[in-house]
Structure formats: C-alpha cells, structure tokens
Amino acid sequence: KLIEHALHEALAQNQFFLVYQPQFSAQTGALVGCEALIRWIHPEEGFIPPDEFISVAEHVGLISAIGEWVIDESIRQLVRWREMPVLKNIRIAINLSSVQLEDKTLLDRLQRKLKQAGVAPDLLELELTERVVMTDAAENVSRFQAIRAHGFDLAVDDFGTGYSSLAYLQKFPLSVLKVDKQFVDPIPDDEGACAIANAIVSLAHSLDMKVVAEGVETGEQVHWLYRAGYDLLQGYYLGRPMKAEDFQQWALTDY
Numbered sequence: 001k002l003i004e005h006a007l008h009e010a011l012a013q014n015q016f017f018l019v020y021q022p023q024f025s026a027q028t029g030a031l032v033g034c035e036a037l038i039r040w041i042h043p044e045e046g047f048i049p050p051d052e053f054i055s056v057a058e059h060v061g062l063i064s065a066i067g068e069w070v071i072d073e074s075i076r077q078l079v080r081w082r083e084m085p086v087l088k089n090i091r092i093a094i095n096l097s098s099v100q101l102e103d104k105t106l107l108d109r110l111q112r113k114l115k116q117a118g119v120a121p122d123l124l125e126l127e128l129t130e131r132v133v134m135t136d137a138a139e140n141v142s143r144f145q146a147i148r149a150h151g152f153d154l155a156v157d158d159f160g161t162g163y164s165s166l167a168y169l170q171k172f173p174l175s176v177l178k179v180d181k182q183f184v185d186p187i188p189d190d191e192g193a194c195a196i197a198n199a200i201v202s203l204a205h206s207l208d209m210k211v212v213a214e215g216v217e218t219g220e221q222v223h224w225l226y227r228a229g230y231d232l233l234q235g236y237y238l239g240r241p242m243k244a245e246d247f248q249q250w251a252l253t254d255y
C-alpha cells in the first residue's frame, strides 16, 4: 500500500529516469545501440532497484503507466540523439512487461508516437523476458507477428534461464536472443559454458536471429565472443548503464 502510493507520486513528481547501457557490434566494435533501464530515486528512501518495484507496479496496476513513461522518454531521447552525429543512428531497446504485451492498443500507440516524433520504428527494439515469451506461447505467436509487422525488433531477454522450448523458437518471429549473464560469466574457462554459448549462436543464426551476450565483464570474454561469432555485446566491461548526458559525454570522448 505504501509503495503503491509512492509509485503514484514517483510518476507525478518525475522521480523516475532512464539510464542507457551501450551495446556494441562484437565484430566491428562499433557502438550500435543501448538498453534503456529505469531508475527510481525516492526522496527519502533513496535508490530503489527495478527488481523491487516493477513487480509491485505490475500487481497494483501501475506498470502500464510506468511503461508508457519509459516509451515516451525513450522516444524523446531518440529525437535528441538524432541531432548528434555520433548517436544519430543509435537504437534503444526497452523492456516490456507482460501486461504491456497483452495490451492490444500498444502497437498502434507506439507507431503513432514514433510517427509524431519522426523516428523510424527500427530504432526501437522491444525486449521480453524468456518467461513472458513462453507464457501463453500459442497466443504470443500472433502478437509477435504483429510486433514485427509494425517494424519493431523483438528480443528475448534472459535467454537460457529455464523456460524456452526450442520448438517454439522456430514458431516465434523473434529478431534477437539475449544470452543471459549466467552463461557469459564462466567464459572462457569453463568448457561447458563455452559449449552452450557456441550452441546458442549457431541455433540463433540458423533461425535468422541475432545474438547478444549480456553481462560481459572481461576482455577475455570479448575476445572469445567475437571469435564465437556473437553479433552484439553488452556489459560492464564495455559500458555501464549511464544517464543520457553521461552517455553522450562518454560516446564523444571515451568510446
């Protein structure tokens, strides 16, 4: 109840903000995109992690409003970055909750907002967790077709964490598999993890999907993933999630 009230206030008083974690082409090293991650700093309680408040927001019916704020803010950011040569073509991936996926008006709204902003839909990627993808799997096939028909890329987050049926991967029109950090962590020392990471790339590529390694924390991992044929890399070693201004500064200087 308390946190529900606090979430209402957070929306009304602009306490949320987005941080952006860079994604690089594993093969060329180019900065190609970023993942938008929501942050909440409560005036008294301080930082509250999304893992704590997103599920509450889902339960109390506030995730749609918060998710809509994330969409709006990401589109505003794409518009701002379009004016900056280094970030002109950068893509933003946003995390969608299952509640948003079930909302039949989502796609038309997204399309209308992007059109109004003059932003191409292929600059926005939608991420769903593997758990959400596999729940209502039969129903999701047509939902995903609609998402792709609108021109959005669709990524499966946390891939490999336990719920995928490989049969469904073939039925789903997915664009990207994001390999969970738990498979990336033991690379390159653990032979088993490397075998799985290799198998996922060939599976993804043979189904015409791109594959992202998440949670990349060492240079050795970067090298191994490059050689294994990964498409995209994301992780603290390459870049932390940053506020928009810091991201811009970083893109202009450090990167």
Ligand code: G
Pocket: 036, 037, 038, 049, 050, 051, 054, 067, 070, 095, 096, 097
């Ligand atoms: O940002 P962090 O690394 O702490 O993310 C924790 C979890 O919160 C991740 O699983 C991420 O997908 C989720 N998350 C972050 N931002 C959003 C968001 O805007 N919407 C939803 N639904 N989940 C988010």
Ligand code: G
Pocket: 021, 037, 095, 157, 158, 214, 215, 216, 217, 234, 235, 236, 237, 241
């Ligand atoms: O579940 P999802 O993939 O959406 O969330 C990604 C989460 O992982 C975010 O909370 C982000 O801050 C975190 N993250 C991103 N890169 C790294 C990394 O290299 N190491 C660790 N420990 N966490 C990471």
Ligand code: MN
Pocket: 035, 095, 127, 157
């Ligand atoms: Mn994600």
Ligand code: NA
Pocket: 157, 158, 159, 178, 180, 181, 214
């Ligand atoms: Na993930």
